[in-house]
Amino acid sequence: MDNDENTYANSSSFRANPREGAPFQRWKRPSRAAAVCLGLLCVLLLAGIISLSVYQRNQSTSYNNLTKERDQLQKEKDQLQKERDQLQKERDQLQKEKENLNKKIKGRRCPEAWREFEFSCYYITNEKKTWTQSSEECQEFGADLVIINSKEEQVFINGLYQTKNNVWIGLTDSVTEGTWKWVDGTPLTTANWERGQPNGNNGTDQDCGEIWNRSGLWNDEKCSIKNKGICEK
Numbered sequence: 108m109d110n111d112e113n114t115y116a117n118s119s120s121f122r123a124n125p126r127e128g129a130p131f132q133r134w135k136r137p138s139r140a141a142a143v144c145l146g147l148l149c150v151l152l153l154a155g156i157i158s159l160s161v162y163q164r165n166q167s168t169s170y171n172n173l174t175k176e177r178d179q180l181q182k183e184k185d186q187l188q189k190e191r192d193q194l195q196k197e198r199d200q201l202q203k204e205k206e207n208l209n210k211k212i213k214g215r216r217c218p219e220a221w222r223e224f225e226f227s228c229y230y231i232t233n234e235k236k237t238w239t240q241s242s243e244e245c246q247e248f249g250a251d252l253v254i255i256n257s258k259e260e261q262v263f264i265n266g267l268y269q270t271k272n273n274v275w276i277g278l279t280d281s282v283t284e285g286t287w288k289w290v291d292g293t294p295l296t297t298a299n300w301e302r303g304q305p306n307g308n309n310g311t312d313q314d315c316g317e318i319w320n321r322s323g324l325w326n327d328e329k330c331s332i333k334n335k336g337i338c339e340k
Contacts, residue, residue: 218248224263229253230338231268238315241275241336242290250340252277254289261299264337265323273326275336278316280307280327287316300325 217228232244238252245251253276255261268274277290287295287305305327307313315330318337328334 222267224260227339229264229267231274232336232338235272235333235335237333238275238279238330238336241334242277245336245338245340248338248340250338251290253337253339254291254293255299256297258297258299261323264318267337268320268335271320273317273319273328273334275334276316276318276325277339278325279314279330280305281314281330284314298325 217223218230221228221230223229228250230245230248230250232241234244236244242252253264255264255276278287278295279290280287282288284307287298289295301319301322301324304325305313305316307327311329313327313329315328315332317326317328317332317334318324319326
């Protein structure tokens with residue numbers, strides 16, 4: 108009987124205490140917490156992966172934009188270098204032409220009976236001829252009827268001739284009535300006409316330019332009239 112009581116007592120000592128719960132119940136709550144933590148960790152990891160992907164995409168876009176801008180800047184730099192080289196080439200060419208011109212100026216001497224002004228030589232023909240004949244005579248000297256480019260040149264020319272006669276200049280509108288051009292084909296830009304001149308557009312065929320001795324101003328006259336001419340070369 109004593110043995111049975113001891114056995115019953117021992118078995119009673121292994122009976123689960125209702126307050127403490129069964130063994131598997133003590134492990135159930137930690138397992139749920141771990142699952143929740145693992146779920147949160149997965150969410151955070153997914154969010155990190157998404158953020159990293161967005162960041163990498165933005166970085167890639169920025170890099171591509173920077174590459175395009177770099178290529179564009181390089182292209183503009185190359186274009187500027189070409190323009191700089193072209194300007195340098197043109198400057199060298201102008202410098203060379205300037206040096207050649209200075210050499211010509213230093214070595215220039217107008218022929219006898221010719222007068223020098225700035226870079227040109229001037230001569231008044233001896234005989235009165237038509238405008239065309241005067242132009243041809245000037246060409247025989249390697250020149251042509253004078254082309255007047257400035258007021259200073261006009262003043263110089265007015266001082267060349269001391270005669271009561273008018274003189275031919277290299278100006279005509281024989282090609283197109285009313286359109287005055289110099290003998291080299293350049294259009295008239297600065298004129299020195301006498302008041303009321305030119306008036307040859309009234310059908311009088313006054314297609315050639317002359318300088319009036321009495322005023323030093325220009326007049327249009329018939330090319331068949333005979334005057335002395337002023338040559339320039």
